[in-house]
Amino acid sequence: xxxxxxxxxxxxxxxxxxGRLGKLLPVKTLAxxxxxxxxxxxxxxxxxxxxxxxxxxxxxxxxVWEQVQELAKEHRRSREKQAAFYKRQEKRNAAKLAKDPSAxxxxxxxxxxxxxxxxxxxxxxxxxxxxxxxxxxxxPVGIICGLNRGLFLALNPIIQLFKPVSPLAWLPxxxxxxxxxxxxxxxxxxxxxxxxxxxxALCCLWPTLVNTIVGVVSVDKDLINVSRVMALPTSTHIRKxxxxxxxxxxxxxxxxxxxxxWMVLIAAEMLAQNPGLGKFVWDEFQNGSSQSLSRIMVAVLxxxxxxxxxxxxxxxxQRRVSWDKNAVLR
Amino acid sequence: MATSYLELSQVxxxxxxxxxKFRALDDIxxxxxxxxxxxxxxxxxxxxxxxxxxxxxxxxxxxxxxILEGKEVNRPGPDRAVVxxxxxxxxxxxxxxNVELAVNRVFKGHKSKSERRDWILHNLRRVNMEHxxxxxxxxxxxxxxxxxxxxxxxxxxxxxxxxxxxxGALDALTRAQLQDSLMAIQAELxxxxxxxxxxxxxAVLLSDRIIMMSNGPAATISKILxxxxxxxxxxxxxxxxxxxxxxxxxVLEFLYGNKSEPVTPAATALTDDAAVDKRESITTEKNYRxxxxxxxxxxxx
Numbered sequence: 001x002x003x004x005x006x007x008x009x010x011x012x013x014x015x016x017x018x019g020r021l022g023k024l025l026p027v028k029t030l031a032x033x034x035x036x037x038x039x040x041x042x043x044x045x046x047x048x049x050x051x052x053x054x055x056x057x058x059x060x061x062x063x064v065w066e067q068v069q070e071l072a073k074e075h076r077r078s079r080e081k082q083a084a085f086y087k088r089q090e091k092r093n094a095a096k097l098a099k100d101p102s103a104x105x106x107x108x109x110x111x112x113x114x115x116x117x118x119x120x121x122x123x124x125x126x127x128x129x130x131x132x133x134x135x136x137x138x139x140p141v142g143i144i145c146g147l148n149r150g151l152f153l154a155l156n157p158i159i160q161l162f163k164p165v166s167p168l169a170w171l172p173x174x175x176x177x178x179x180x181x182x183x184x185x186x187x188x189x190x191x192x193x194x195x196x197x198x199x200x201a202l203c204c205l206w207p208t209l210v211n212t213i214v215g216v217v218s219v220d221k222d223l224i225n226v227s228r229v230m231a232l233p234t235s236t237h238i239r240k241x242x243x244x245x246x247x248x249x250x251x252x253x254x255x256x257x258x259x260x261x262w263m264v265l266i267a268a269e270m271l272a273q274n275p276g277l278g279k280f281v282w283d284e285f286q287n288g289s290s291q292s293l294s295r296i297m298v299a300v301l302x303x304x305x306x307x308x309x310x311x312x313x314x315x316x317x318q319r320r321v322s323w324d325k326n327a328v329l330r
Numbered sequence: 331m332a333t334s335y336l337e338l339s340q341v342x343x344x345x346x347x348x349x350x351k352f353r354a355l356d357d358i359x360x361x362x363x364x365x366x367x368x369x370x371x372x373x374x375x376x377x378x379x380x381x382x383x384x385x386x387x388x389x390x391x392x393x394x395x396x397i398l399e400g401k402e403v404n405r406p407g408p409d410r411a412v413v414x415x416x417x418x419x420x421x422x423x424x425x426x427x428n429v430e431l432a433v434n435r436v437f438k439g440h441k442s443k444s445e446r447r448d449w450i451l452h453n454l455r456r457v458n459m460e461h462x463x464x465x466x467x468x469x470x471x472x473x474x475x476x477x478x479x480x481x482x483x484x485x486x487x488x489x490x491x492x493x494x495x496x497x498g499a500l501d502a503l504t505r506a507q508l509q510d511s512l513m514a515i516q517a518e519l520x521x522x523x524x525x526x527x528x529x530x531x532x533a534v535l536l537s538d539r540i541i542m543m544s545n546g547p548a549a550t551i552s553k554i555l556x557x558x559x560x561x562x563x564x565x566x567x568x569x570x571x572x573x574x575x576x577x578x579x580x581v582l583e584f585l586y587g588n589k590s591e592p593v594t595p596a597a598t599a600l601t602d603d604a605a606v607d608k609r610e611s612i613t614t615e616k617n618y619r620x621x622x623x624x625x626x627x628x629x630x631x
Contacts, residue, residue, distance in 0.1 A: 222418040225388055228406040230435045230486070240431060244422040323422030323466070 059294035064301070067294040075115040082110045116280060116295075120302060123276035126193055127265045127310075130200025131258050137201075138208035138257075139250065143242060145209075146216025159209065167203035167264050171272055174198050192274035199268045204257035211253025215246030244323060251318040258314055262307045277303060333400065334361035335522060336490055340394035341384060342548075343377075354380050356548035358394070360541065362490075365520040369533040371581060372543030378526045381543075382492050385524060386412050398489060408436050411483035413493040417475040419467040419482075426463040429453060429482050436486045453485040454478070456515060473504035477511070484515065493525040497532065506565065509535060517562060530581045534574060535563060542584045555580055 041061050048060035059067075093105040114122070145152040175195050182194055189197075219242060227241045269278025281299050284292045341358040344351045354377045362368060370378045383389040385396050387406035396403040403410070411432075419428045429450045437446055454460045457477040467475050476496060483491055496512075497505040509532060516523065516536075527533050533540050540555040557577055559568065568574040 220418075222414055222416060223420060225406075225412070225414070226418050226420070228388060229386060229408065229410070229412045230432055231405075231407050232431075232435060236431075236435070240423070241420065244420070324468075 053293065055288055055293050056290045059297045063294040064297045067291060067298050070291070071116040071295065071298060075117045078112055078115045081112060085110045085112075114275060116298070116302075119275065119277050119280040120306070122193075123265060123269065123278070124306070126196045126269075126274075126276055127200055127258075127262050129189075129193065129197035130265065131204050131261050133197060134201040134204030134257060134261070135208060135254065138205050138253075139212055142209045142212025142250075143216055143238060143246070146213045146242070146246070147238075152213065159206065162202075163206040163210070167199045168267055168271060170202050171195070171199050171268055174202070175272060190275075192272070195272055196265060196268050196274045196276065199272075200261045200265050203264045204261040207256035207260065208250065208253040211249045211256070212246060215249025215253075216242050218249070219245040247321055248318075248324065251314065251322070255311060255314045255318070258310055259307065262303075262310060266303055335364040335366075335399060336362040336385070337397045338381070338385070338394070339397070341381070341391045341396065342393045343380060343384065343389060344392045353548045354546055355384075355391075356550050358550055360551065362522055362524070364522055366538050367516060367521075367523045367525070367536055368539045368541055369537040370524065370526045370541045370543060371528070371530070371533050371585070372549070373545055373585065374528075376543045376545050377549040378543060379494055382412070382494050382524060382526055385490065386410050386492050388412075408432070408486040409489045411486045411488035411491055413476070413479050413483050413491070413496045415495040415498050417467070417472070417479040419475055419478055421467050424464050424466055425454065425459060425470070425478050426450060428467070428478060429485050432482045433485050450485060453481040456484060457481045457511060471504075473500050473508060476500065476508060480508075480512070480515075484519070484521075489522065491521045491523045493523065495526050495528065498528060505529075505532070510565070512536065513561075513563065530578055530585070533581060534559075534577045535565060535568065540577075540581060542581070553584060555584075 045060045045062070048058040048063075051058035057063075089108065093107070096103045096105055141155075145155055178191060178194050178198065182191060223241055223245060227237050232240070265276065266278040266281070268274065269276040270282045271278075273279055273282065277299055281296050284295045284299070338358050338360045341355060342353065343355045344353050346352075358381060360368075370381060372378050380389060384391050385403065387403055387410065390404065398410070419425075420431070423431065430446075433446050433450050433453075437449065441449060451460060451463075454463065457480055459474060459477050459481060462470055462474065467478070470478075480496070497508050500508065513536060515521075525533075525536065534557060537557050540557060541551055542553045542555065543549050544552040555577065559571070559573060559577075
């Protein structure tokens with residue numbers, strides 16, 4: 001044990017040690033986290049009490065919690081209204097049909113304001129779209145670039161040029177191009193969704209692309225030689241050798257992509273007034289009521305929690321597909 | 331002279347290095363009969379692996395060529411299977427799947443699914459690995475991994491089996507076990523084998539001929555030592571055998587005796603490495619330096 005102990009990396013040893021501790025005494029690892037949270041809440045509460053803004057006092061934990069309940073109530077009320085609306089409509093239509101079976105009945109969608117929860121789902125849906133689009137492009141292109149040095153050299157300057165660009169700079173261009181080209185009577189996707197998703201995709205592209213290329217290029221040369229000796233067809237070579245070997249790097253890229261994508265989406269929604277959490281924040285800011293800051297704070301916390309959950313989700317997926325069960329995944 | 335099974339004629343190779351062209355091998359001539367077992371022995375960096383890689387088709391000779399059964403070899407193929415020093419199993423595939431990949435490549439369309447399954451199991455049984463079918467390479471020992479590596483090669487029914495220091499990374503006991511297994515398999519199947527080794531005993535025990543190579547640059551074959559010991563060979567009996575001792579001494583004399591050529595393995599290894607580094611990897615310790623050659627890309631990340 002002592003021999004292996006000296007050979008492992010310090011942070012790996014730390015990981016092992018804390019893992020062992022955690023198994024034996026969950027309280028010991030949980031307690032510091034709880035203490036940390038409590039200290040933060042206390043600090044937040046005292047600091048908030050001392051900050052006065054033109055919209056009133058900066059919201060403390062209690063005010064924010066109040067707004068969480070308020071938002072939940074609003075959501076329930078809105079759903080009740082919606083249900084009632086559809087019920088009335090149904091009744092009206094049924095009555096119409098009873099009078100005259102050949103009568104034309106119209107079914108109108110409910111057009112109430114989206115609630116906080118609606119905005120959360122819109123944002124999740126949009127980030128999934130943008131992230132998915134970026135992944136569908138970045139992974140195959142990354143594999144091809146990793147295989148073909150010429151193509152890599154051709155694309156590298158372009159990658160380097162666009163990688164540092166904030167996708168928000170693209171936003172006006174994307175908006176204009178989408179409104180010019182994406183015209184249809186009955187669009188499958190909302191225009192705002194397309195705008196936001198493309199903007200998110202533009203920023204999700206790079207980490208996945210770069211990491212996939214690196215993953216493919218740094219595949220163990222011996223394994224490549226194994227494949228060459230067997231004279232595996234290209235498709236088998238990619239499926240059985242390159243992709244599994246590059247999966248760890250790919251996931252590093254995917255996780256980076258999703259995290260930045262989520263951050264960018266909120267900004268894009270604020271800027272472009274596209275539905276979602278960003279719009280919620282912006283609307284509350286413009287609204288300027290005494291509850292606005294508390295409600296924005298609810299959104300801030302929700303954004304953080306969702307970002308955290310998304311990363312955990314990717315981590316779970318990574319653990320599922322990763323062949324290297326000894327790797328420390330965090 | 332009758333045409334031989336495998337023939338290397340006037341093989342030479344040059345690599346581009348930072349200091350211009352580097353000639354690693356020069357005028358290698360060697361012919362093997364079917365079923366013959368030869369060892370390549372020489373100091374580190376003399377180009378043994380390069381010879382093997384040229385036969386495998388992983389490197390292309392600058393001049394001369396390799397002819398196998400009357401056909402020139404110019405690309406890698408499963409008829410010249412390679413057992414790599416560090417086993418090179420695919421870490422994400424189980425023992426069974428590693429062999430399956432090779433078997434499917436060679437026999438898909440020739441054997442039915444159940445025949446292929448039987449063939450995979452048969453080859454794993456040959457190396458005593460049928461108990462670990464569903465294990466991943468990371469779950470078995472180094473000796474076992476090398477056994478699976480050998481099974482993978484045998485399963486392709488290669489015309490020539492190329493082994494690049496197959497037992498170099500194993501402990502002495504495991505190595506002896508695997509040498510015995512290899513002799514038994516060789517006796518049964520009559521494979522044509524080229525093996526690289528650093529181990530003098532191993533070379534004498536296993537080979538029909540020992541090819542001794544001079545130090546690079548421009549390494550070539552200095553001497554060929556025929557090993558006329560009766561088969562099957564038994565390592566215990568041979569330890570006392572006078573012919574065995576004589577052959578062993580001859581190889582040692584070649585490697586470490588005073589020769590006109592100055593023997594500076596470290597220096598030659600370095601120049602050789604530098605040249606090989608630039609181009610491609612070979613399965614020796616050099617590899618690990620080669621991986622750092624990927625830096626320009628990672629720097630971008």
